Amino acid sequence: MINPPRTACTFSPPVMEARRWLDGVTFPPHRPLINVSQAAPVAPPPEALRRAVAEAALNEPQAHLYGPVLGLPDLRAEVAAQWSATYGGSIAPAEVAITSGCNQAFCAAITTLCAEGDEVILPTPWYFNHKMWLDMAGVRAVPLPAGAELLPDPDHAAALITPRTRAIVLVTPNNPGGVEYPADLTHAFYTLAKERGLALIVDETYRDFDARPGAGHDLFHDTDWADTLIQLYSFSKAYRLTGHRVGAMVASPTRLAEVEKFLDTVTICPNQLGQIAALWGMRNLGQWLAGERAEILDRRAAIHDNMPKLTGQGWRLLGCGAYFAYMAHPFAMGSHHLAQALVPEAGVLLLPGTMFRPSDDPQGARELRVAFANLDRAGIDTLFDRLAALRWPLVQTGHSA
Numbered sequence: 001m002i003n004p005p006r007t008a009c010t011f012s013p014p015v016m017e018a019r020r021w022l023d024g025v026t027f028p029p030h031r032p033l034i035n036v037s038q039a040a041p042v043a044p045p046p047e048a049l050r051r052a053v054a055e056a057a058l059n060e061p062q063a064h065l066y067g068p069v070l071g072l073p074d075l076r077a078e079v080a081a082q083w084s085a086t087y088g089g090s091i092a093p094a095e096v097a098i099t100s101g102c103n104q105a106f107c108a109a110i111t112t113l114c115a116e117g118d119e120v121i122l123p124t125p126w127y128f129n130h131k132m133w134l135d136m137a138g139v140r141a142v143p144l145p146a147g148a149e150l151l152p153d154p155d156h157a158a159a160l161i162t163p164r165t166r167a168i169v170l171v172t173p174n175n176p177g178g179v180e181y182p183a184d185l186t187h188a189f190y191t192l193a194k195e196r197g198l199a200l201i202v203d204e205t206y207r208d209f210d211a212r213p214g215a216g217h218d219l220f221h222d223t224d225w226a227d228t229l230i231q232l233y234s235f236s237k238a239y240r241l242t243g244h245r246v247g248a249m250v251a252s253p254t255r256l257a258e259v260e261k262f263l264d265t266v267t268i269c270p271n272q273l274g275q276i277a278a279l280w281g282m283r284n285l286g287q288w289l290a291g292e293r294a295e296i297l298d299r300r301a302a303i304h305d306n307m308p309k310l311t312g313q314g315w316r317l318l319g320c321g322a323y324f325a326y327m328a329h330p331f332a333m334g335s336h337h338l339a340q341a342l343v344p345e346a347g348v349l350l351l352p353g354t355m356f357r358p359s360d361d362p363q364g365a366r367e368l369r370v371a372f373a374n375l376d377r378a379g380i381d382t383l384f385d386r387l388a389a390l391r392w393p394l395v396q397t398g399h400s401a
Contacts, residue, residue, distance in 0.1 A: 008172040011137035014128050014355040021343050034383050036081030037349045039175060039323040039371040041240040046288055049239060049349065052280040053273050062277060067269040069260050071098025071248075075279045079233075079248055082282060089220025094253045098270045098278075099263065102205050102234035102247035109249060112258040113166045113199055114139045121160055121168045121355050123152035125326070125356035125367070129204070140164070143358050150177040150326065154188040158196075167199040167230075168192070172216060173206040173322035176356045176369040178300075179211055180321050186217040187273050194228045205234040206322035208289060209296045226252035235274075237323070238289055239281035270344045297324070302377045303370075306384035314394060315387070323373035326353075332393040334365035346386040366395075 018037045027033045031050065044050065056063045070076070076096040084091045099105040106129070116138030122130060123144045134141045142160050146152045157168060168189055172181035186202065193200035202219070210216050219229050231250040236242040249259065263269075281289075303325045307317050314330030331338055335352035342348045353367025372380060 006136045006138065009138070010132045011128075013132075014351060015320055018339070018349060018351055021340050022093070022349065025344050027347050031347045033037065033343075033347050033349060034375070034379065034386070035349045035352050036372055036375065036383065039237070039373060040242045041237065042374050043240060045240040045281075046211055046285065049281055049285065052284075053277050054122045056276045057273060060276075063272045065272070067272050067275070069264045069269055070256060071096070071270055072272070072275045072279065073277050078279055078282050079250070083220070083250065087215045087220040088218070089225065090235070090247070091220060091222070091250060092253075095250055095256070095257045096227060097251070097263070098275055099247045099249055100267045100270050101236065101245040102203065102232050103129050103133075104245075104263075104266070105232045105247045105249040106130060106201070106203065107137075107252070108259045108262045109199075109201055109255075110134065110137055110167070111262045112137060112255055118166045119162060119164045119165060120166060121157055123170065124358065124361065125150070125176050125353060126184075127171055128355055130169060130171075130203075139166075144168075145262040145361075146177070150174065150179045151181065151185060152189075152212065154185070154192050155376055157189065158192055161196055161198070165196075165198060167201050169201045169203065171203040171205070171322055173204075173210055174319065174324070175206065175322070176351075176353075177319035177326045178321035178324035179319040180212060180216060183215075187219065190217075190222075190228060199230055200228050200268050201230045201232065203232040205232070206237060207233070208238045209293050209322045209327045211297055211300070211321065212399045226255075230255065235281070237277040238292075239278060239285060240279055241274055241281075244271050244277055246270060246274040246278045288302070296373060299372055299377065299380060302380040303372060306380055309384045313388070318367070323371050325370040325372055327368050327370060328366050330394050331390070332395045336365070336366055338392075339368065341392075346390065348386055 015038050075098055077093040079096045080091045080093045099108060110133060113139060119140045119142050120134055121142045121144050123146050131141050144152050144157050144160060170181060170189060190200050207216060219225055233248040235246040300320055303320050316328040318328055319323060319326040336354045339350055339352040351369045354364035357364035
């Protein structure tokens with residue numbers, strides 16, 4: 001028997017699947033498409049940053065050459081310095097790697113941790129690209145169902161640990177749920193991982209839009225953090241650099257030596273101009289980023305302000321934060337079909353909860369993710385008006401679609 005290729009062991013990219021729902025659909029000028037399917041800024045970076053990139057492209061010949069596999073030394077040092085100040089711990093430049101986006105950082109981390117047949121615990125609803133990479137790596141994703149507030153339980157996680165478990169993954173602020181994990185909860189997972197000899201991977205892609213002042217956790221206070229913690233980050237959201245593909249991993253130098261093997265094989269080095277942009281942003285756009293955070297927090301507030309339009313029909317807001325509102329819908333139709341029907345019926349493109357849960361988890365059929373970051377308050381008002389106007393059959397009480 002011929003084994004299937006690794007890519008055949010997972011599902012198609014959800015965002016690309018959703019985009020295909022737009023094929024052949026036209027949207028009249030008075031009701032343009034509201035696209036809340038993907039958590040990616042659509043506006044370009046601020047002009048000063050673009051000018052810095054253009055200047056580097058014109059005048060720095062090395063910006064067009066291969067660079068260090070683990071990233072530009074100046075950027076690694078800047079991340080180390082700013083992270084040490086923010087988190088109140090000690091992080092050295094040698095404990096920072098720059099990657100081609102945060103997804104690549106996750107893939108590299110898993111490759112250094114796991115062999116085929118190993119297990120990684122993922123809270124559900126999960127970030128689908130994490131599940132996809134585990135599938136393709138031959139690693140079993142062990143679902144850890146989150147509770148009513150979309151918060152995972154460390155005691156439940158402990159019960160899922162087996163001799164094949166290699167890591168626990170947390171995403172905070174969460175994608176897709178939007179919730180910000182309390183610092184004591186994150187620390188409880190860290191303690192569990194440390195006691196059981198596991199890695200704790202903490203993806204903080206959306207940390208710049210956390211509603212809490214200061215750091216979201218204290219894990220770097222532990223002088224031995226590098227024995228357990230692997231932190232992931234993305235510059236894409238903070239500085240609108242999605243197309244430049246720049247992310248980061250903070251981990252022990254020993255692990256980064258293994259990461260270097262993966263990165264050298266896959267991309268050789270991160271995008272040089274993207275790294276220059278990220279470094280310039282870190283050094284010059286602190287006030288601008290604070291304004292971006294304030295705007296996202298206001299849009300988050302707009303979600304809460306608009307929920308009364310929907311609650312009477314049975315909609316529930318399960319989680320809200322960073323770029324996301326995660327909602328339970330009231331309709332008899334399952335979310336996968338509902339999300340497709342919303343395109344022609346309401347001019348709305350969003351993702352169904354089935355894309356964030358195991359295929360045998362019935363909760364996915366009741367849930368939807370709204371990535372609201374690109375909508376201003378007026379756009380959020382319009383989105384909720386369109387959802388409130390739906391008159392589809394409602395689910396019967398106690399029924400799971």
